[in-house]
Amino acid sequence: MNKLYEKSKIGFAVMWIIVYCVLMSAADALSARIGLEKAVTLPVSLLLSAALLVFLWRNGLLTAYGLCRARASARSMLYYLPVLLLLTANLWYGAALNCGAAETVLYILSMLCVGFLEEMIFRGLLFHAIRQDSPRAAVAVSSITFGIGHIINLVNGSGAELLPNLLQIIYATAAGFMFVMIYCKTKSLIGCIAVHGIFNALSVFANEAAATPGMRILSCILLTVITGTYAAYLARTMRGKAAFPTAQ
Numbered sequence: 565m566n567k568l569y570e571k572s573k574i575g576f577a578v579m580w581i582i583v584y585c586v587l588m589s590a591a592d593a594l595s596a597r598i599g600l601e602k603a604v605t606l607p608v609s610l611l612l613s614a615a616l617l618v619f620l621w622r623n624g625l626l627t628a629y630g631l632c633r634a635r636a637s638a639r640s641m642l643y644y645l646p647v648l649l650l651l652t653a654n655l656w657y658g659a660a661l662n663c664g665a666a667e668t669v670l671y672i673l674s675m676l677c678v679g680f681l682e683e684m685i686f687r688g689l690l691f692h693a694i695r696q697d698s699p700r701a702a703v704a705v706s707s708i709t710f711g712i713g714h715i716i717n718l719v720n721g722s723g724a725e726l727l728p729n730l731l732q733i734i735y736a737t738a739a740g741f742m743f744v745m746i747y748c749k750t751k752s753l754i755g756c757i758a759v760h761g762i763f764n765a766l767s768v769f770a771n772e773a774a775a776t777p778g779m780r781i782l783s784c785i786l787l788t789v790i791t792g793t794y795a796a797y798l799a800r801t802m803r804g805k806a807a808f809p810t811a812q
Contacts (some may be wrong), residue, residue: 573693602670630753646794648722669714679761711737735787
């Protein structure tokens with residue numbers, strides 16, 4: 565991995581995106597085949613998380629890629645209230661026990677790993693690789709690729725329906741913008757990783773059966789407005805400052 569990273573940081577980031585998408589999709593398919601959701605996904609996500617974490621640690625890149633304390637006050641971040649509101653989104657239709665105890669635990673742990681991996685890949689590796697040439701392009705590419713990447717749920721056998729998936733792409737893009745601006749403001753990915761992981765984990769309790777198409781569209785609009793507005797606010801507070809973290 566070191567040789568590819570030194571040769572091309574963009575190539576390194578793209579490699580991780582491909583490996584992540586392929587292995588996680590295959591793991592989900594195998595989990596479904598054996599009849600225990602996330603049974604294969606969890607160990608695969610743990611291995612990927614460990615491999616990326618070890619790489620960053622051995623190369624002294626933990627702080628450079630945001631695995632450190634936030635460098636902005638809670639007050640300057642509006643006490644993260646929009647983020648806390650985001651965390652409730654999966655329960656807007658009500659709560660339900662969708663899986664047995666074992667599957668619920670596997671799902672939650674897998675989603676916490678997904679939060680770590682996706683933040684480190686999209687807000688860490690990809691953002692930094694592009695930031696060196698164009699900070700604004702880095703923000704845009706990190707956000708858009710993160711959102712569009714969710715289209716894989718339509719083709720990986722997960723059973724995702726068209727409308728919910730398309731709406732997910734829209735609000736995930738806005739959420740990606742929010743996460744990258746949080747990172748730029750705080751110079752830390754810890755909060756983004758935690759929020760992303762918890763948000764995904766809570767989806768195991770979402771009462772999707774109660775959601776009508778109209779409710780889904782309204783939820784998408786609210787999520788997009790909340791995350792997009794918060795991201796725009798953070799961007800405005802950083803005008804004229806050295807807002808973009810750097811990595812060597």
